[in-house]
Amino acid sequence: MGRKKKHPGSDYAWKHGLVKTKTENRDRIGSLLTPEETDLLYKPHEFAKMFDRKDLSEQISLFTRLYTLIDVNGKVKLCQDDEDIGYLAANRLKQILDNMRAKLVSGECGVISADECRILRAECSGTFNRPSVKDKLSELYKFFTRQENLGVYPSRAYDMRTSPMWRVFRQFESYRNIERNLKQYMQKKGIHPLALKVMTVTDFFDALYNTFKRDNESEVASFMPGNRGIKQQILKDVMHQCRGQIEEKLIQQGYDIRCVKSICHAAERFGVWSPASVVPTEMNYTQRILDDMEQNGFDISAFKVGDPIPTKMVDYMIDHKQLELLRARTPNGDPVYAKMLPNLHFHHNLSHVVLARSLPTIAAANYPNSGVFVLDKIHNKVLHNSHDKLTNIFYNRQFFSHIQLTDPHLKIMFGLNAEKEGIFCDLEKTPQFLKRRKQDLKNAVSYDEMEMLRQKYVTQIYGSPQKKGKKQKKEATIIARKQNQGR
Amino acid sequence: MEFKKFEKFLQNRTFEQGEALEAEALIVAQKILVNSGADFIPKSYVEFLRRYNGFKSDRVYFFGATVDDDLDIVDRNEDTPKPKNSIVLGYNDTDLLCFDFTEKKYQIADRDTLQIVETFAENDLDAALQEICYG
Numbered sequence: 001m002g003r004k005k006k007h008p009g010s011d012y013a014w015k016h017g018l019v020k021t022k023t024e025n026r027d028r029i030g031s032l033l034t035p036e037e038t039d040l041l042y043k044p045h046e047f048a049k050m051f052d053r054k055d056l057s058e059q060i061s062l063f064t065r066l067y068t069l070i071d072v073n074g075k076v077k078l079c080q081d082d083e084d085i086g087y088l089a090a091n092r093l094k095q096i097l098d099n100m101r102a103k104l105v106s107g108e109c110g111v112i113s114a115d116e117c118r119i120l121r122a123e124c125s126g127t128f129n130r131p132s133v134k135d136k137l138s139e140l141y142k143f144f145t146r147q148e149n150l151g152v153y154p155s156r157a158y159d160m161r162t163s164p165m166w167r168v169f170r171q172f173e174s175y176r177n178i179e180r181n182l183k184q185y186m187q188k189k190g191i192h193p194l195a196l197k198v199m200t201v202t203d204f205f206d207a208l209y210n211t212f213k214r215d216n217e218s219e220v221a222s223f224m225p226g227n228r229g230i231k232q233q234i235l236k237d238v239m240h241q242c243r244g245q246i247e248e249k250l251i252q253q254g255y256d257i258r259c260v261k262s263i264c265h266a267a268e269r270f271g272v273w274s275p276a277s278v279v280p281t282e283m284n285y286t287q288r289i290l291d292d293m294e295q296n297g298f299d300i301s302a303f304k305v306g307d308p309i310p311t312k313m314v315d316y317m318i319d320h321k322q323l324e325l326l327r328a329r330t331p332n333g334d335p336v337y338a339k340m341l342p343n344l345h346f347h348h349n350l351s352h353v354v355l356a357r358s359l360p361t362i363a364a365a366n367y368p369n370s371g372v373f374v375l376d377k378i379h380n381k382v383l384h385n386s387h388d389k390l391t392n393i394f395y396n397r398q399f400f401s402h403i404q405l406t407d408p409h410l411k412i413m414f415g416l417n418a419e420k421e422g423i424f425c426d427l428e429k430t431p432q433f434l435k436r437r438k439q440d441l442k443n444a445v446s447y448d449e450m451e452m453l454r455q456k457y458v459t460q461i462y463g464s465p466q467k468k469g470k471k472q473k474k475e476a477t478i479i480a481r482k483q484n485q486g487r
Numbered sequence: 488m489e490f491k492k493f494e495k496f497l498q499n500r501t502f503e504q505g506e507a508l509e510a511e512a513l514i515v516a517q518k519i520l521v522n523s524g525a526d527f528i529p530k531s532y533v534e535f536l537r538r539y540n541g542f543k544s545d546r547v548y549f550f551g552a553t554v555d556d557d558l559d560i561v562d563r564n565e566d567t568p569k570p571k572n573s574i575v576l577g578y579n580d581t582d583l584l585c586f587d588f589t590e591k592k593y594q595i596a597d598r599d600t601l602q603i604v605e606t607f608a609e610n611d612l613d614a615a616l617q618e619i620c621y622g
Contacts, residue, residue, distance in 0.1 A: 114602065
């Protein structure tokens with residue numbers, strides 16, 4: 001908004017006028033690269049130096065252009081007239097990927113079900129969304145949650161291990177930890193315990209949203225301590241272990257030290273990296289800050305200009321929503337914002353979480369060493385670019401091709417050179433994690449087997465799953481009444 | 488057209504947006520999308536672009552006819568894998584917001600598998616935007 005025009009007419013039209021010319025050029029093999037870049041393809045060492053000197057946007061652009069010269073299997077494409085270029089492009093691309101500690105992988109694989117994928121994602125974000133009208137709840141769950149079918153049941157009647165679909169959830173530590181809350185909700189609501197046996201994953205998501213929602217207006221319900229999901233927890237742990245290194249890297253890149261310190265503090269405390277929302281604070285008291293604090297009723301007699309602002313004071317201001325009082329300012333008094341800081345996205349090392357079937361337990365897809373925080377540009381344009389494919393072959397077999405990050409200790413990528421711009425640490429060596437992994441393996445189940453078991457329960461107790469409508473509901477009513485009478 | 492749910496999401500949130508939508512920019516974007524085998528940007532989304540021509544807030548992106556490379560609908564459609572017969576209009580780190588131009592519906596697709604997880608009518612853009620914002 002308010003940007004100065006660079007060209008007559010629409011800048012956007014100008015931009016795409018140029019792109020069009022590039023697009024026409026792309027049809028000619030080899031024209032993707034400048035003569036200088038083409039020349040350097042033959043000189044690996046000089047190519048590496050040239051690549052290092054470029055800024056990130058230029059590196060991404062070159063990466064994408066090189067990729068256009070090869071196909072998803074890493075074989076040479078567009079090379080009828082100039083095989084050398086395609087072959088060399090593949091080698092230089094490998095050089096870039098090696099520096100990223102990554103490799104291009106492709107093949108055929110089994111994938112996890114959509115339900116498992118949803119469970120895994122919810123654990124990662126730490127939230128349950130408000131069920132949408134399109135979330136198809138099972139008829140039996142709807143029946144059991146209807147007002148006239150609710151009753152009073154003892155807590156011990158709710159044995160979560162009897163539920164096939166909850167066993168899919170309880171493969172994850174986070175869901176095992178909230179089992180009690182879910183039981184309490186179901187008991188308080190008066191849902192018949194037999195419902196557990198036939199509830200689907202969608203039914204459980206509905207019950208879980210209702211267990212944890214703050215009020216009826218909530219769009220999302222957080223279920224982890226401190227409203228944190230797995231990715232927030234990982235960021236907190238990384239910051240805890242490597243905050244000094246991260247701050248140093250960003251300061252070296254020329255970012256304002258106050259912005260860097262503030263975002264790192266917020267990331268360590270809340271597990272959130274948000275340049276758009278973080279309030280950069282001064283590191284030392286200024287006259288303006290002391291005046292503002294005094295006007296807002298603070299006793300400032302113990303502070304003087306130049307004293308360092310302690311972390312406790314920053315935390316106090318955050319907790320009391322008065323952080324603006326400490327906001328960093330330019331020499332002219334204008335507020336400083338942290339928007340120019342790099343934005344980080346969470347990326348699963350697997351790239352496609354549906355590939356979690358290849359792991360010892362699907363819970364492992366959310367383990368601390370299974371995720372990495374990468375710059376948004378790298379996430380959107382390098383890791384999830386046109387080479388990133390997952391194509392259905394049949395049923396649950398898929399063809400995939402993607403860039404896989406190979407170093408599990410790589411935790412943050414501030415650029416494409418992991419050695420120089422990466423932050424490394426091992427988050428899986430704690431006794432708590434080893435205990436978690438042991439329990440996860442113990443609770444691992446097969447989704448297909450659990451779904452078959454659920455179907456069996458539906459058939460055994462309530463009749464054929466194909467029978468729908470009045471007859472099935474009538475049967476369910478009779479059984480539920482019998483169960484009630486028996487108590 | 489109202490975007491109440493989306494505007495509720497914006498409350499107390501800092502975000503960036505592209506330059507105000509210019510008629511010429513919209514024509515250029517439509518032309519390139521159609522020439523590339525896609526279709527016109529749906530009317531309801533154009534309404535959205537008149538207010539937010541490209542939107543970015545942490546992990547949520549909506550594209551527009553803007554010179555900002557991260558938010559340019561043409562560039563992003565060129566390099567983002569998307570379901571067949573659709574234009575991609577935005578994403579968060581797990582889902583894509585697409586418009587299926589044969590079905591004339593908004594779709595939320597899993598960014599990894601490209602499987603459609605939810606669909607919305609053309610006049611229900613606000614709900615589709617909300618799904619990406621909170622997804």
